[in-house]
Amino acid sequence: MSAQTAVATRGLSKRYGHVTAVDGLDLDVRRGEIYGFLGRNGAGKTTTIRMLLGLIRPSAGDVEVLGRRIVPGETAAFRGVGYLVETATAYPNLTVRENLEIQRRLTGSQTGAVAEAIALLRLDEYADRRAGQLSLGNKQRLALARALLHSPELLVLDEPGNALDPAGIVEIRDLLRRLSAEQGVTVFMSSHILSEVAHLADRIGIVHEGRLIEECPRDELAAKARAFSTQALTEQERADALLTMDLERYFLMRTGGER
Ligand code: ATP
Numbered sequence: 001m002s003a004q005t006a007v008a009t010r011g012l013s014k015r016y017g018h019v020t021a022v023d024g025l026d027l028d029v030r031r032g033e034i035y036g037f038l039g040r041n042g043a044g045k046t047t048t049i050r051m052l053l054g055l056i057r058p059s060a061g062d063v064e065v066l067g068r069r070i071v072p073g074e075t076a077a078f079r080g081v082g083y084l085v086e087t088a089t090a091y092p093n094l095t096v097r098e099n100l101e102i103q104r105r106l107t108g109s110q111t112g113a114v115a116e117a118i119a120l121l122r123l124d125e126y127a128d129r130r131a132g133q134l135s136l137g138n139k140q141r142l143a144l145a146r147a148l149l150h151s152p153e154l155l156v157l158d159e160p161g162n163a164l165d166p167a168g169i170v171e172i173r174d175l176l177r178r179l180s181a182e183q184g185v186t187v188f189m190s191s192h193i194l195s196e197v198a199h200l201a202d203r204i205g206i207v208h209e210g211r212l213i214e215e216c217p218r219d220e221l222a223a224k225a226r227a228f229s230t231q232a233l234t235e236q237e238r239a240d241a242l243l244t245m246d247l248e249r250y251f252l253m254r255t256g257g258e259r
Pocket of ligand 1: 044
């Protein structure tokens with residue numbers, strides 16, 4: 001694995017009985033890039049992410065994260081990693097600030113880290129509310145704040161847009177872009193929604209039935225998609241797509257989100 005690589009997998013596979021959830025995956029995520037791992041429900045995204053994080057044991061293949069081989073149960077490799085996997089969990093009876101303070105102590109981060117994370121995720125208004133009383137979107141923000149608290153080099157995010165409204169998605173997108181551009185943080189994020197990664201990822205990998213069926217820079221994928229859609233889309237489909245885009249913009253404008 002080269003020093004420029006943040007995540008590498010070779011022949012990574014996971015089988016559950018007769019189901020092959022991940023099938024011989026070779027991934028190379030470069031340091032500093034935003035990598036969009038795109039696939040439909042059941043494509044194998046969460047299973048892959050769990051293996052990247054050493055949460056489950058692969059049936060075959062290898063994973064390296066930030067230059068270290070991942071062995072389930074060993075935590076040393078994850079000091080530089082922040083992650084958000086599926087449903088966000090927090091101590092429901094503790095406040096946002098208290099939840100973050102626990103995370104700060106667990107990760108040995110500096111005292112100012114809690115206030116910084118609260119500001120970064122725009123949680124100021126909710127800092128003294130119990131986590132259990134937050135909306136789903138704000139729970140997701142809290143989970144991201146926890147993932148970011150120790151200033152990780154690599155962020156692994158499973159469907160970070162889940163539970164966020166369109167303005168929240170735009171906000172998180174801007175935050176990830178800033179982290180990548182200003183602090184060189186590598187982002188590996190999964191999504192089943194193309195538009196979520198289309199605006200953000202430098203490179204996109206498409207996973208289908210556990211296999212990587214396409215991987216290229218975002219702009220290249222966009223060019224392919226454009227060529228395809230000129231042939232394949234009907235007038236009606238094109239009009240529907242434009243309408244959705246216009247409505248989303250208008251909705252964001254009326255509700256204070258920026259584009
Ligand atoms: P989603 O977007 O719906 O979360 P995904 O791309 O994350 O989908 P996975 O959750 O990785 O997909 O699932 C891939 C396949 O593996 C699915 O067919 C799923 O049913 C199966 N699978 C996942 N976990 C298990 C498990 N613990 N036991 C049996 N089958 C599983």
